[in-house]
Amino acid sequence: MGMMEEPLGKTDLVVRFAGEAGVVTSAESLAATAAQAGYHVQTYATFPSQILGGPVHTQVHISTTPTLSDGDDVDVLVAFSEDGFNNHKDDLVPEGVIIYNSGEFDPPGDSQSFGLPFDEIAKEVGNARASNMVVLGAIAPLANFPLEALKAYVTKRFTRGRPGDEQIVEANSKALDRGAEAARKSGFSLTELEPAVRPDYEQIMISGNAAIAVGAVQGGLDFYAGYPISPATTILVWMEQNLVGEDRFAYQVSSEIEAIGAIIGAGYNGRKAMTATAGPGIALMSEGLGFAWMAEIPVIVVDVQRGGPATGLPTKTEQSDLFACMYPAHGDVRMPVIAPGSVEECFYAGALAIKWAERYQGPVILMSEMQQAERSQNIPKPDLSKVIATSREVYTGDNGYQRYEADELGPMPLPGGPGAYVANASEHDGMGDSTHLPIRHIRGMERRFGKLKLLNDGPYEIENPTAAIAVMPWGGSKGTVREAYLQLRDEGVDIGWIYTMTLHPLPEAVNDEIGRKELVIVPELNYQGQWSRLLRADGFRATSITQYTGLPFKVRDLVKEIKQSIEAHKGGKVLV
Amino acid sequence: MSDRNPEYDFKWCPGCGDFGVRRALEWAMEAYSEKTEMPMSNSVIVAGIGCSGNLVHLTEGEQPFGVHGIHGRTLPVAFGVKQARPEINTIVVAGDGDFLSIGAEHIGPAAQRNIDVTCVIMDNGVYGLTKGQASPTTIFGTMTSSTPFGKLEAAMKPFEQYLAHGVSFIGSHYSSRPRDLAKLIGEAMDHKGFSIVHVQSPCTTYNDTFDLLKGNKKLGIAPQVYAVPEDHDPTDKRAAEDMARAPGVPLGVIYKEERPTLEDLQEDVRKRARSRTPAEMVDTYTI
Numbered sequence: 099m100g101m102m103e104e105p106l107g108k109t110d111l112v113v114r115f116a117g118e119a120g121v122v123t124s125a126e127s128l129a130a131t132a133a134q135a136g137y138h139v140q141t142y143a144t145f146p147s148q149i150l151g152g153p154v155h156t157q158v159h160i161s162t163t164p165t166l167s168d169g170d171d172v173d174v175l176v177a178f179s180e181d182g183f184n185n186h187k188d189d190l191v192p193e194g195v196i197i198y199n200s201g202e203f204d205p206p207g208d209s210q211s212f213g214l215p216f217d218e219i220a221k222e223v224g225n226a227r228a229s230n231m232v233v234l235g236a237i238a239p240l241a242n243f244p245l246e247a248l249k250a251y252v253t254k255r256f257t258r259g260r261p262g263d264e265q266i267v268e269a270n271s272k273a274l275d276r277g278a279e280a281a282r283k284s285g286f287s288l289t290e291l292e293p294a295v296r297p298d299y300e301q302i303m304i305s306g307n308a309a310i311a312v313g314a315v316q317g318g319l320d321f322y323a324g325y326p327i328s329p330a331t332t333i334l335v336w337m338e339q340n341l342v343g344e345d346r347f348a349y350q351v352s353s354e355i356e357a358i359g360a361i362i363g364a365g366y367n368g369r370k371a372m373t374a375t376a377g378p379g380i381a382l383m384s385e386g387l388g389f390a391w392m393a394e395i396p397v398i399v400v401d402v403q404r405g406g407p408a409t410g411l412p413t414k415t416e417q418s419d420l421f422a423c424m425y426p427a428h429g430d431v432r433m434p435v436i437a438p439g440s441v442e443e444c445f446y447a448g449a450l451a452i453k454w455a456e457r458y459q460g461p462v463i464l465m466s467e468m469q470q471a472e473r474s475q476n477i478p479k480p481d482l483s484k485v486i487a488t489s490r491e492v493y494t495g496d497n498g499y500q501r502y503e504a505d506e507l508g509p510m511p512l513p514g515g516p517g518a519y520v521a522n523a524s525e526h527d528g529m530g531d532s533t534h535l536p537i538r539h540i541r542g543m544e545r546r547f548g549k550l551k552l553l554n555d556g557p558y559e560i561e562n563p564t565a566a567i568a569v570m571p572w573g574g575s576k577g578t579v580r581e582a583y584l585q586l587r588d589e590g591v592d593i594g595w596i597y598t599m600t601l602h603p604l605p606e607a608v609n610d611e612i613g614r615k616e617l618v619i620v621p622e623l624n625y626q627g628q629w630s631r632l633l634r635a636d637g638f639r640a641t642s643i644t645q646y647t648g649l650p651f652k653v654r655d656l657v658k659e660i661k662q663s664i665e666a667h668k669g670g671k672v673l674v
Numbered sequence: 675m676s677d678r679n680p681e682y683d684f685k686w687c688p689g690c691g692d693f694g695v696r697r698a699l700e701w702a703m704e705a706y707s708e709k710t711e712m713p714m715s716n717s718v719i720v721a722g723i724g725c726s727g728n729l730v731h732l733t734e735g736e737q738p739f740g741v742h743g744i745h746g747r748t749l750p751v752a753f754g755v756k757q758a759r760p761e762i763n764t765i766v767v768a769g770d771g772d773f774l775s776i777g778a779e780h781i782g783p784a785a786q787r788n789i790d791v792t793c794v795i796m797d798n799g800v801y802g803l804t805k806g807q808a809s810p811t812t813i814f815g816t817m818t819s820s821t822p823f824g825k826l827e828a829a830m831k832p833f834e835q836y837l838a839h840g841v842s843f844i845g846s847h848y849s850s851r852p853r854d855l856a857k858l859i860g861e862a863m864d865h866k867g868f869s870i871v872h873v874q875s876p877c878t879t880y881n882d883t884f885d886l887l888k889g890n891k892k893l894g895i896a897p898q899v900y901a902v903p904e905d906h907d908p909t910d911k912r913a914a915e916d917m918a919r920a921p922g923v924p925l926g927v928i929y930k931e932e933r934p935t936l937e938d939l940q941e942d943v944r945k946r947a948r949s950r951t952p953a954e955m956v957d958t959y960t961i
Contacts (some may be wrong), residue, residue, distance in 0.1 A: 351753070393743070503763075522741075
């Protein structure tokens with residue numbers, strides 16, 4: 099290895115688009131271009147709960163190394179509207195630049211911004227819809243982002259084999275040039291972005307929700323029923339468009355209550371069946387989840403969390419459904435819970451959920467969250483050969499089979515075949531007939547909890563195990579916490595890292611590792627510190643760093659709060 | 675499964691209408707099995723919660739598959755069973771409390787989709803298992819344990835509801851003639867689409883309506899039941915609506931309509947769908 103040259107330029111660029119119209123397209127175009135140029139990209143979007151308009155902002159985090167967080171601070175703010183300007187200008191780094199739509203408004207004197215009449219320029223180049231490209235063209239010279247990459251993107255995107263393609267490509271290219279020219283003339287510039295190092299592996303660009311969907315299908319999913327609810331609707335739409343086909347079924351049903359009933363019926367009748375919802379839907383599925391647990395029917399319920407309780411913050415992010423997902427039903431239950439921490443993990447979590455449901459013959463909850471669901475990220479193309487579709491072992495013996503009798507699980511009978519039984523939500527005997535005998539309830543409870551041990555082999559990460567204190571994120575906060583952890587380690591803080599997406603049951607090694615710690619610090623987006631409470635209930639020493647703003651963590655805040663938590667622990671205090 | 679299972683200790687009260695309904699359903703399933711040359715195990719009974727739901731544990735002879743789930747949710751489960759594998763003969767058994775009160779929201783979607791599922795509803799006008807509370811079909815003014823001043827709600831009219839929702843086969847009967855009831859359930863199973871056979875199945879403990887249904891000359895009670903007249907055209911919706919509104923309990927087919935089932939439409943959708951493999955799905959996200 100030769101001497102590594104210290105990079106002179108920036109390794110990260112964060113661009114935020116704020117306003118009402120156009121921000122989503124602009125962000126998507128920039129993200130796609132950056133990914134094609136070889137950068138690592140992660141987007142973040144937040145919307146109001148209304149059909150059109152309202153304050154929207156989207157953010158693109160471009161990096162020369164794999165992105166972990168949404169980016170704390172903004173290098174370039176593109177303000178489409180005056181509200182966008184006012185609401186976001188304070189998030190700009192000191193050396194950052196604001197580009198505002200001077201056709202719409204003129205802010206009071208500001209040394210960090212320059213105006214550009216987005217729409218007028220678009221009209222001048224002959225395509226009123228090219229204003230996004232004016233904006234992207236202006237960003238390029240500021241950050242030394244390759245204009246050619248944007249032109250290549252425009253050519254690819256608008257060459258669709260239709261008459262008029264050429265004119266559209268030309269107008270958009272001109273729009274890019276005009277934006278770039280204006281930016282150069284403005285005199286503003288940022289520190290140069292380091293050139294991209296194109297990864298030597300194949301990549302895909304996908305959202306968390308789509309990754310869950312594809313992963314589940316690769317895992318063997320062949321039945322989906324769902325009801326629209328933010329931010330899980332995109333999974334329903336994906337299934338209707340992609341799952342439906344030979345021997346596969348997807349349907350929009352009339353409620354979450356019907357959805358859980360439908361997948362129980364399908365799971366009973368041989369299908370690998372899934373639904374996806376958000377917190378309010380989990381509440382409605384509560385009784386059904388208890389039914390699936392009691393009657394031992396494999397089903398998968400995805401909870402894409404949003405702010406709660408009740409209707410809560412339907413379009414904002416939160417990690418506040420953990421209690422509801424782990425203990426959704428009355429009576430004694432504790433659901434298996436898988437909570438992926440990145441878009442890439444969403445894919446593998448989708449497949450794992452199917453495998454788990456079949457292996458232990460019961461309901462499995464897959465938890466994601468708004469910011470991860472809607473985020474687009476370029477990730478290594480999943481190696482499908484490593485994800486083998488689960489197929490069900492079906493009972494083939496004689497009639498009179500006692501499906502629920504043994505302590506060990508046996509194959510499930512399939513309607514039409516031998517071994518007819520009743521899948522019963524009441525306490526039952528071996529063939530599923532209702533019973534009130536104490537011995538049956540004892541054996542039933544022990545059987546249903548006992549089989550969870552079949553699931554304690556989830557994937558996990560443990561680093562710096564000698565440290566007395568470890569940080570342990572869960573779910574979609576993983577990336578941001580990871581950045582904070584790496585920064586703390588760089589600063590010489592002796593802290594360990596524990597992570598798994600399988601929150602229940604925990605992998606055995608994780609269980610042991612947590613048990614060895616003086617303290618486990620859990621940053622999580624809820625008020626009560628739900629995961630650390632559950633860990634404490636299981637006898638571990640854990641505390642939380644909480645945030646309940648409807649927004650993701652910032653790395654800077656976490657670095658500070660983790661240090662405070664460590665200090666408090668050393669001082670004999672426990673921050674709960 | 676009862677004769678093999680001394681542990682299962684649920685019993686219907688002596689004289690309960692549900693005995694007759696169970697026998698009728700067994701006969702109908704046996705006949706269906708013979709006709710289609712499919713084993714009994716090709717039928718799945720999805721049972722509601724209440725006295726009637728226990729039918730799924732009490733069938734005698736060769737056993738069908740069964741699901742005994744949670745209150746009011748027979749139709750969502752039956753929807754899943756049927757769409758998972760349309761070749762399975764899917765039957766719902768539920769009472770008036772389960773089907774028409776807590777579960778009423780599911781009748782509309784099932785009817786509008788015209789799923790090929792047969793429902794056998796046992797209506798006794800009372801919540802029996804919880805010991806005698808008013809149900810949707812309990813008559814206005816009736817005193818029950820939960821309506822000590824008399825029921826303040828008008829009785830629901832199930833047939834009018836079924837017609838309004840677009841149920842494509844509506845049969846009516848009572849529990850005292852299991853041979854005839856079996857034939858009617860058989861017709862409902864043969865019907866391609868969503869069928870309901872609504873059966874008056876009296877509760878001898880809390881709402882004994884046998885005399886009202888059959889009539890009692892000694893007491894001067896005229897029978898409520900009457901055979902559906904031969905000139906009734908079940909494909910005439912207006913005539914069906916008139917019958918639904920008229921007093922009395924018709925015995926036979928009130929309404930019948932042929933239209934595509936959801937399973938037919940799905941078959942067509944599957945042919946038009948892209949049917950991509952997971953690898954092809956992943957490729958659509960390639961940068």
